[in-house]
Amino acid sequence: MLAVTILGNNSALPAYDRHPTAQLVTLDDQLFLVDCGEGTQVQLSRYRIRWGRINYIFISHLHGDHYFGLPGFLNSMGLLHRENDLHLFAPPELEPILDLQFKAASTVLPYKLHFHPLTEEGVLVKTDKFKVTCFPTKHRIPCWGFRFEQVKAPRRVNPEKAVRHGVPAAFYDKLKWGENYTTQSGNLVMNEMVTDPAAKPKSYAYCADTIYDEELIPRIEGVDMLYHETTYLRELNDRAAARFHSTTEQAANIAKSANVGRLLIGHFSSKYENLDQFQAEAREVFPATDLAIEGVTFRG
Amino acid sequence: MLAVTILGNNSALPAYDRHPTAQLVTLDDQLFLVDCGEGTQVQLSRYRIRWGRINYIFISHLHGDHYFGLPGFLNSMGLLHRENDLHLFAPPELEPILDLQFKAASTVLPYKLHFHPLTEEGVLVKTDKFKVTCFPTKHRIPCWGFRFEQVKAPRRVNPEKAVRHGVPAAFYDKLKWGENYTTQSGNLVMNEMVTDPAAKPKSYAYCADTIYDEELIPRIEGVDMLYHETTYLRELNDRAAARFHSTTEQAANIAKSANVGRLLIGHFSSKYENLDQFQAEAREVFPATDLAIEGVTFRG
Numbered sequence: 001m002l003a004v005t006i007l008g009n010n011s012a013l014p015a016y017d018r019h020p021t022a023q024l025v026t027l028d029d030q031l032f033l034v035d036c037g038e039g040t041q042v043q044l045s046r047y048r049i050r051w052g053r054i055n056y057i058f059i060s061h062l063h064g065d066h067y068f069g070l071p072g073f074l075n076s077m078g079l080l081h082r083e084n085d086l087h088l089f090a091p092p093e094l095e096p097i098l099d100l101q102f103k104a105a106s107t108v109l110p111y112k113l114h115f116h117p118l119t120e121e122g123v124l125v126k127t128d129k130f131k132v133t134c135f136p137t138k139h140r141i142p143c144w145g146f147r148f149e150q151v152k153a154p155r156r157v158n159p160e161k162a163v164r165h166g167v168p169a170a171f172y173d174k175l176k177w178g179e180n181y182t183t184q185s186g187n188l189v190m191n192e193m194v195t196d197p198a199a200k201p202k203s204y205a206y207c208a209d210t211i212y213d214e215e216l217i218p219r220i221e222g223v224d225m226l227y228h229e230t231t232y233l234r235e236l237n238d239r240a241a242a243r244f245h246s247t248t249e250q251a252a253n254i255a256k257s258a259n260v261g262r263l264l265i266g267h268f269s270s271k272y273e274n275l276d277q278f279q280a281e282a283r284e285v286f287p288a289t290d291l292a293i294e295g296v297t298f299r300g
Numbered sequence: 301m302l303a304v305t306i307l308g309n310n311s312a313l314p315a316y317d318r319h320p321t322a323q324l325v326t327l328d329d330q331l332f333l334v335d336c337g338e339g340t341q342v343q344l345s346r347y348r349i350r351w352g353r354i355n356y357i358f359i360s361h362l363h364g365d366h367y368f369g370l371p372g373f374l375n376s377m378g379l380l381h382r383e384n385d386l387h388l389f390a391p392p393e394l395e396p397i398l399d400l401q402f403k404a405a406s407t408v409l410p411y412k413l414h415f416h417p418l419t420e421e422g423v424l425v426k427t428d429k430f431k432v433t434c435f436p437t438k439h440r441i442p443c444w445g446f447r448f449e450q451v452k453a454p455r456r457v458n459p460e461k462a463v464r465h466g467v468p469a470a471f472y473d474k475l476k477w478g479e480n481y482t483t484q485s486g487n488l489v490m491n492e493m494v495t496d497p498a499a500k501p502k503s504y505a506y507c508a509d510t511i512y513d514e515e516l517i518p519r520i521e522g523v524d525m526l527y528h529e530t531t532y533l534r535e536l537n538d539r540a541a542a543r544f545h546s547t548t549e550q551a552a553n554i555a556k557s558a559n560v561g562r563l564l565i566g567h568f569s570s571k572y573e574n575l576d577q578f579q580a581e582a583r584e585v586f587p588a589t590d591l592a593i594e595g596v597t598f599r600g
Binding site for chain 2: 012013014020038039041042045062063064065068069071072075076079080091093094096097100101103104105106140141
């Protein structure tokens with residue numbers, strides 16, 4: 001299962017009740033927080049997301065609208081008595097900033113925060129269920145995109161067959177990951193007897209702030225869902241390039257060239273109150289485009 | 301004229317749409333921002349406060365709920381093309397944090413930010429119209445209270461007399477500050493002929509996070525309006541002391557002992573959804589008490 005919940009979709013200046021960038025990516029039972037603009041902790045509460053289940057945070061770059069909500073979020077998790085380890089992947093310059101903030105406040109977090117500096121393209125985390133990699137995007141300061149993938153998708157339980165073979169519902173989660181079941185009377189129920197093969201593993205790519213960059217295409221090729229920033233409409237092509245941002249048309253062209261399943265667009269400039277034109281322009285090039293509306297969960 | 305607009309009244313964990321601490325203090329034509337919790341820039345916009353008129357910011361201490369909104373606010377003022385100098389008074393440990401944040405983002409503000417470290421009790425700013433002093437409060441980390449005073453209050457223009465003597469309305473602001481007016485035909489209109497004496501200068505004291513501390517009393521003696529934190533109701537007296545916070549009853553006793561005009565209470569713990577009991581308990585000791593409700597402007 002792949003889902004992306006939008007927590008903030010605006011560029012630097014908050015406007016029209018739109019918030020700076022943050023997203024929650026769900027891959028099966030894992031929750032990943034991607035960027036953490038000011039106010040993200042309030043957005044997480046507003047959309048009733050269970051903070052405690054977030055074990056990984058990824059920060060694309062150190063413009064404030066992508067991380068000024070992080071110190072407050074880390075503190076609040078401490079106040080809420082988090083105990084589980086938390087893994088933070090971010091540009092290396094963030095570590096001394098957080099250290100100074102914690103020191104100035106005499107803060108001792110009740111959980112272990114692992115800081116992983118982003119320094120080169122490659123795999124950041126890999127388990128038997130999921131994998132996260134990073135790749136560079138081209139922005140005014142060092143910036144990273146992220147790719148989230150199921151290593152293998154869960155098999156699909158056939159409830160009718162499972163019931164017929166006496167497998168209890170409590171065991172379905174194990175069935176999804178390939179286990180066989182032994183009944184109380186000792187009969188072995190082979191996994192294939194009660195499940196259907198897994199679907200193709202799902203994947204999601206997050207292209208944080210970036211100028212139009214065809215070098216992204218091989219890195220995001222074929223993902224089920226792509227987020228690409230669209231700070232401006234196509235008529236502001238020059239301004240986008242000057243500020244290392246992208247337009248609707250450019251994001252849609254990247255999505256098309258990379259053969260992705262669907263496209264989410266966001267990081268809208270505060271100069272635009274109405275966003276209809278963003279959707280219209282992107283769909284002209286790539287019809288399976290949606291606006292990254294806050295509070296909406298998109299499935300890939 | 302003294303007015304205080306509440307932008308945030310909650311303690312560390314945001315809850316019930318209450319925000320971390322921030323206030324806007326207005327003394328005649330000056331706007332002072334006092335503390336700047338996460339989300340303050342959005343609160344300033346929500347209550348239609350003209351950011352550009354804020355020239356002084358005071359940060360009481362470096363717990364995140366009192367300053368995590370500051371970097372975003374400073375950045376946004378840059379994006380809005382602020383040009384006027386801005387004066388920031390804060391504990392010295394804040395300066396290297398801001399420096400690292402600006403450096404990581406390659407940010408060059410289009411205005412001059414003057415950092416004034418808070419190191420000892422005394423006068424921070426003094427002009428011919430207003431004065432701001434700081435004094436220590438007792439909290440878990442170094443923390444400062446602030447006292448804002450009119451140096452002299454404006455004289456009160458008597459419009460009937462002013463019209464009779466041919467003083468144009470455009471000159472009233474100068475009349476308030478004691479100037480005489482010369483008519484086009486060369487007649488001198490003495491200020492006293494068209495104005496009434498100024499009222500007693502107004503004053504406001506802000507007691508940020510603090511344990512119950514009678515040493516505050518001489519520092520805030522006789523102010524027209526006092527803000528004192530009340531993180532807890534009186535039954536949690538022990539918890540308040542252990543965490544270097546105050547209760548309703550303690551804040552009201554300080555207000556009473558210091559003979560202040562009125563009391564505002566805030567910094568409510570997130571454990572309380574309903575605040576009625578805060579008001580009731582404080583009023584038992586000091587009747588002229590109000591809850592520091594967000595969006596409300598209190599006049600002293």
